[in-house]
Amino acid sequence: MQTLVDRHGRTFPYLRLSLTEACNYRCSYCLPDGWRADGGPRFLDADEVRRLVSAFAGLGMWKIRLTGGEPSLRKDLTAIIAAVAATPGVRKIALTTNGCRLPRHLPRWRAAGLTALNISLDSLDRERFRAITGRDHHDDVLAGVDQALAMGFEAVKLNAVLLRDINDDELPRWLDWLRDRPLALRFIELMRTGDNGEYFERHHLGADVIEDRLRAAGWTPCPRAPDAGPAREYSHPDYAGRIGLIAPYSKDFCVGCNRLRVTARGDLRLCLFGDFGVPLRPLLREDGQRDELMQRIRALLGHKAAGHFLHEGKTGITPHLASVGG
Numbered sequence: 001m002q003t004l005v006d007r008h009g010r011t012f013p014y015l016r017l018s019l020t021e022a023c024n025y026r027c028s029y030c031l032p033d034g035w036r037a038d039g040g041p042r043f044l045d046a047d048e049v050r051r052l053v054s055a056f057a058g059l060g061m062w063k064i065r066l067t068g069g070e071p072s073l074r075k076d077l078t079a080i081i082a083a084v085a086a087t088p089g090v091r092k093i094a095l096t097t098n099g100c101r102l103p104r105h106l107p108r109w110r111a112a113g114l115t116a117l118n119i120s121l122d123s124l125d126r127e128r129f130r131a132i133t134g135r136d137h138h139d140d141v142l143a144g145v146d147q148a149l150a151m152g153f154e155a156v157k158l159n160a161v162l163l164r165d166i167n168d169d170e171l172p173r174w175l176d177w178l179r180d181r182p183l184a185l186r187f188i189e190l191m192r193t194g195d196n197g198e199y200f201e202r203h204h205l206g207a208d209v210i211e212d213r214l215r216a217a218g219w220t221p222c223p224r225a226p227d228a229g230p231a232r233e234y235s236h237p238d239y240a241g242r243i244g245l246i247a248p249y250s251k252d253f254c255v256g257c258n259r260l261r262v263t264a265r266g267d268l269r270l271c272l273f274g275d276f277g278v279p280l281r282p283l284l285r286e287d288g289q290r291d292e293l294m295q296r297i298r299a300l301l302g303h304k305a306a307g308h309f310l311h312e313g314k315t316g317i318t319p320h321l322a323s324v325g326g
Helices: 046-058 077-085 102-112 126-133 138-150 171-178 197-203 208-216 287-301
Strands: 014-018 063-067 092-097 116-120 155-162 184-189 232-235 242-246 259-262 267-269
Touching: 014 046, 046 063, 046 077, 046 287, 063 077, 077 092, 077 102, 102 138, 116 138, 126 138, 138 155, 171 242, 208 232, 208 242
Parallel strands: 014 063, 014 259, 063 092, 092 116, 116 155, 155 184, 184 242
Antiparallel strands: 232 242, 259 267
């Protein structure tokens, strides 16, 4: 099997593929005014997604994460999951979702081949959740989490963006909640993007604050899996759940990068905060373009930088995380 390796010696088994930029939430840190269509090209259709995943799988990528915006807004999501699951070489199919549609659709996604689930849940407090997301879906999301745990997914993870003076006091409540639930909660540092500068200055909090509290309470680091995302995970013998920390402003964050991204319109992004994207869509028109597409991807990987430049205030061409899939 082929393997994608960049000039810095990093290998890439993991693709994050956005299916849409649309989102039905109005999260204060991402899309406070809601998503608005810009009249640009339509999002990749199911056949284009199938061809794209086939090429990346041919290059050794075996973990595919479907993201958004909010991917559950795609009416053909079940068909897309099934197509990805049928791709030779793909072993893991994960979905990142805000969770509001889980109770209604999760069984069919699971049957189509979904193996792992990431659910956004920024607070265990219903009113605080509504203030952050602009939606009163807290009960649906929690019901979806419990449903996912009962269905035997390979992994169920929750994502909570760490927000100073908004939800940074919830660690004790989260710990109580995790005591009997075998899932991973990841605290994600708020990241500066092209349009949230003022919000970032008010509410950014380093993940080391949580890390120090965890270590003091007896939590210890877990070994990192080869296909893992960027989280540093911790476990405790008294808890069924784990806690992860995603800290993009920490030293050497990019050393273990193992993933590439493709936007909903078919642009390859070598870095979430890179300053360019390369259109792959012209090579997604027919199945016979697969070899050419694989060669193109391999050549483009040579341009991947050693790291991002967030510390210098450079956020690249990402206006907000919904535009790329996080």
